[in-house]
Amino acid sequence: MKASDYKTEVAAAFDRAAGTYDRLGVEFFGPMGRRLVERVAPAPGHRVLDVGCGSGACLFPAAARVGPAGRVVGIDIAPGMVETARAEAARRGVGNVEARVMDGERVDFPAASFDVVIGSYSLIFLPDVRGALRRYAQVLVPGGRIGFTSPQFRTGTFPFLPPVFTELIPNDLLRSLPEQWRPEALQRRFNSWLEGPADLRATMEAAGFVDADVHDEAVPLVAATGEVWVDWSHTHGMRLMWDHLTADDAAALRARLIKALDEMRDGAGPLVIDTPVRFVTAQTPPVR
Ligand SMILES: C[S@@+](CC[C@H](N)C(=O)[O-])C[C@H]1O[C@@H](n2cnc3c(N)ncnc32)[C@H](O)[C@@H]1O
Numbered sequence: 173m174k175a176s177d178y179k180t181e182v183a184a185a186f187d188r189a190a191g192t193y194d195r196l197g198v199e200f201f202g203p204m205g206r207r208l209v210e211r212v213a214p215a216p217g218h219r220v221l222d223v224g225c226g227s228g229a230c231l232f233p234a235a236a237r238v239g240p241a242g243r244v245v246g247i248d249i250a251p252g253m254v255e256t257a258r259a260e261a262a263r264r265g266v267g268n269v270e271a272r273v274m275d276g277e278r279v280d281f282p283a284a285s286f287d288v289v290i291g292s293y294s295l296i297f298l299p300d301v302r303g304a305l306r307r308y309a310q311v312l313v314p315g316g317r318i319g320f321t322s323p324q325f326r327t328g329t330f331p332f333l334p335p336v337f338t339e340l341i342p343n344d345l346l347r348s349l350p351e352q353w354r355p356e357a358l359q360r361r362f363n364s365w366l367e368g369p370a371d372l373r374a375t376m377e378a379a380g381f382v383d384a385d386v387h388d389e390a391v392p393l394v395a396a397t398g399e400v401w402v403d404w405s406h407t408h409g410m411r412l413m414w415d416h417l418t419a420d421d422a423a424a425l426r427a428r429l430i431k432a433l434d435e436m437r438d439g440a441g442p443l444v445i446d447t448p449v450r451f452v453t454a455q456t457p458p459v460r
Pocket of ligand 1: 179182183186187201202205223224225226227228229230247248249250253274275276277291292293294297298408409
């Protein structure tokens with residue numbers, strides 16, 4: 173699959189999901205985005221670029237930190253996501269935020285125009301991430317900080333899903349997906365540059381960063397019920413899987429997941445799944 177076709181499909185999937193993205197009663201992207209912003213710690217007055225901003229999981233926590241003297245620019249390839257982020261900024265009355273449609277691989281800003289670049293669960297979608305990282309180093313000031321999150325991938329599971337789903341999603345169903353959407357193909361695409369912390373640090377250094385840190389931490393995903401989780405799973409990366417299942421297979425998987433996830437709940441309590449997340453931070457050298 174050509175990188176441009178893949179990007180078009182990713183953009184279309186997120187565009188279709190934008191109306192409900194992260195609004196279906198599941199807490200995950202919000203806490204992860206807040207944690208990323210906490211780790212990168214933009215200061216009052218900073219200019220922040222949020223790559224693949226979605227509906228604003230990092231945008232708003234970053235805006236609160238930089239305050240009225242700072243500015244946060246969110247970019248996303250899916251126009252629907254940008255509209256959602258803009259509407260949310262208006263609803264919250266946040267004035268130091270803007271959102272624009274832009275490809276994260278072609279960021280169009282002058283050199284040294286940001287103090288911080290962040291991207292939560294978004295850099296994984298970039299086919300040429302090494303080129304994108306080099307560009308982020310250029311748009312950062314000397315001593316500027318970058319931070320992003322990614323899932324921790326597991327063999328045999330659809331990417332983006334925590335390990336518990338290795339058991340819950342039958343392997344033959346994954347094998348029925350078109351070749352380019354099977355876990356191995358996706359893992360090659362997403363994971364090749366994220367696989368080991370040492371490789372990842374080398375990738376960051378080759379792109380012009382120093383002091384790269386790779387930190388793995390679980391973020392609890394909380395959903396009211398199994399059904400709520402399944403509905404939510406249509407609004408993020410897993411949509412790439414749902415979109416390619418037959419109607420019968422999708423219905424059978426839905427029923428199976430709802431039952432199994434509800435069995436994991438503590439009585440009428442919510443479903444809580446500890447989701448391993450990789451947090452990567454680095455900075456540009458203090459002097460160029
Ligand atoms: C899983 S969502 C994460 C959104 C947000 N950062 C959050 O944490 O909720 C991934 C986002 O990356 C965006 N994206 C994917 N490929 C992109 C690209 N090439 N350029 C910019 N954004 C991209 C998608 O449209 C989507 O909004």
